[in-house]
Amino acid sequence: MSDQWDVIVVGGGPPGENAASYAIQGSGRTAAIVEKELVGGECSYWACMPSKALLRSVEVVDAAGALAGVRGATLDVAGVLKRRDQFTHDHDDSSQVEWARSVGIDVVRGRARITGIKEVTVGERVITANHAVVLATGTTAQIPPVPGLREALPWTSRDATNLHEVPSKVAVIGGGVVACEAAVWLRALGAEVTMLVRGKALLARSEPFASALVAERFAELGIDVRFGVDVERVSRKSPADTGEGRVHGGPVDLVASGETLVVAEVVVAAGRVPATDNLGLDALGLPLRNGFVEVDDHLTVPGHEWLYAVGDVTGRALLTHMGKYQARIAGTVIAARAEGRPLDGPRYRDIADHDMVPQVAFSDPQVASVGLTEAAARSRGIDVETVEYDLGNVAGASLHRDGYKGRAGLVIDRTSDVLVGATFVGPDVAELVHAATIAVVGKVPVSTLWHAVPSYPTVSEIWLRLLEARGEESQ
């Protein structure tokens, strides 16, 4: 293996893989991915894939229980964990490495550091890029500076997704997407779950009706959610690193807002920090923003046209699909620059990260949204109006399951008559949001949406109800 490639990508998660493959696609250029853990990254082994694999069986058992025509469905805990392991390939990345090689990407194992212009050092080995270096190192779990917490060896999202034993009693620190999803599967698998939320809402960046519906359902599920809680200190008897997804020692005493909680395990889901330590970025004089790498809309680091960043490490949107999107653009830009082509097509520019980001929380209920919430739109000075409608009143939803409970809302820019945001909350709403994403990104006027007829009786008929709720103005 040479020590020189056209493109070197640091970090082999989905964004890194996409950046490399788009940069070389069909060109004869060479690329290497430097990966210190597993090719496939956080998403494949410790985040999206295992979490959704755990949640899907939970959802189906729940759906079966909500239909008068189905009986007897139960969760097979061992089966759920085994299915999860199939999706994480038991942490064997050989199929991903094989994919990389099949598309002409070499894999270099080790920890990378930028040591010069187009120069990366992996361990002792110095490798160079003819065209571009792409940073795709992602983020790691943030452990809040609570006395005793780090020493207690808490679970991070990695342990929660890779659990082998279900702890009897868990405290989840956090109220965001990762916290809410973990709470759902831990509860469904049999744990007693207490959520300790610093703020006043679950999924606090969502529309208030989403936060409220999730909190209401969590109460039904027996998840004890406590708001406005400060975790003060943690102590644990005989902490022991027994491996990922295993109970890490004796019982944990956790003091939160003056009250002591004794649990088998603490799950920390309190945000992420960019994995930019020891990357050598200081020496380049890069201005990091809270550790995140700033890039322009070509995903290029300003002033360093050979250096790109994609995925979570940019801080643009900490979501696999947005990282992959950025990577497609970065790869396309790298290819164009390598070939001396101008960057003047719509594919060379990150458009979606500017307030058109979709996200699905696979909690119970699911929360699927795109673009701006009402509050975010107003804070940007957009003159918006909103409409909301109960999903349970849509025929398709009532057929979908007995007692369907959910709600959807649109945020409409009055000036341009286009959607700038949409939120869907309810069972199985994950697939509803892409219609809104197309409407937002395509800037389809609401008066035109009126002619996009949803099929009867699908849950998508919520669109009709929302437009009807808006009334005369959408004529």
Added chain:
Amino acid sequence: MSDQWDVIVVGGGPPGENAASYAIQGSGRTAAIVEKELVGGECSYWACMPSKALLRSVEVVDAAGALAGVRGATLDVAGVLKRRDQFTHDHDDSSQVEWARSVGIDVVRGRARITGIKEVTVGERVITANHAVVLATGTTAQIPPVPGLREALPWTSRDATNLHEVPSKVAVIGGGVVACEAAVWLRALGAEVTMLVRGKALLARSEPFASALVAERFAELGIDVRFGVDVERVSRKSPADTGEGRVHGGPVDLVASGETLVVAEVVVAAGRVPATDNLGLDALGLPLRNGFVEVDDHLTVPGHEWLYAVGDVTGRALLTHMGKYQARIAGTVIAARAEGRPLDGPRYRDIADHDMVPQVAFSDPQVASVGLTEAAARSRGIDVETVEYDLGNVAGASLHRDGYKGRAGLVIDRTSDVLVGATFVGPDVAELVHAATIAVVGKVPVSTLWHAVPSYPTVSEIWLRLLEARGEESQ
């Protein structure tokens, strides 16, 4: 009750209900719906609602069986039928009548006949409309002229959706949406099912890959599908009309392409005929098209500005959601004309029926499509290209269920770079199509769709795969 209303609607299915309510909405105008059976119509009691109520439990049991983490789910046949009865309110339309009254619509029971301009006769009673009469009488099942078939008292879709006893062995005549859906639930509820299809494909108006996947799955389900079959004659011992959804007599001998089949019941799902007989349309000199009422894009009968038609009776698209859409437009047009307003907004014109119609067949797999198939587009002289991709290769689909099998395709107009059609085939694809409907109706360029990022890991990521499969051209 007076004998005069502003608007008289003949037929109380969803299109009739919508036409009436949109015509009077907030205006103080009066409206009456004339209904000879049940307010709520075919859809509520004999079609969409009961069929989807039957199919939903089947889908969930199937989904549970396809997940390693779920065990024990079985179909509770009595529970399924009972749930169906809840959705059809045991054929009691009082809640619909109550809704009508609550929005200011009177219900007149009986069979209507147009007996003059703005004049309708119901039995002996002559009623008149100040502004408009709307025909919304729908269709009825067509019984092919096969010797002995009608005398054998076959089941129509009404019996199949309202079944009380599951016949041991059924022959389904037809291969369209109604036939395919009925075959799925009859099979799941325990019947042996043979489908006798005159042509060479199931769902023959769909993309060929859709027909193929449904046929493949039907074979797995043990549904015996026979193509190119002519049903020659039928005979039945002691036929007896034992009521809707009950077995109608002794065994049926059915001779098809020379072979004799003995079944407990024959289900005829071989098309629909417009319910325009005895409506008095001949006297008006209306030119019917195969019995369907021709209307312009204001849903008005040309030359009779007081007369409208909406829903299946127009033959535009035999789908509840399209009927409701037409009804919203007709109602809005009636209101505007009554108030002397011009019809110059986008809401006054039927746009979607011009090749932008979405449809979902809730068969197994589901087939959800919008707009034109490749063949239909080419027959209209549109220069199209197509892309297809296997849904099973999308991460979200593999999480959704083990062994997910499905396929999707886009039909793209090369000249305008917009979608003119899309088809999704697979379990639970019903909610995927609305995104395509918005893209088609909104004429969103494919280069813009590239920035409509699907969330990971949803099944909607099929959009990314399709656009990637199209490759460089979509830059």
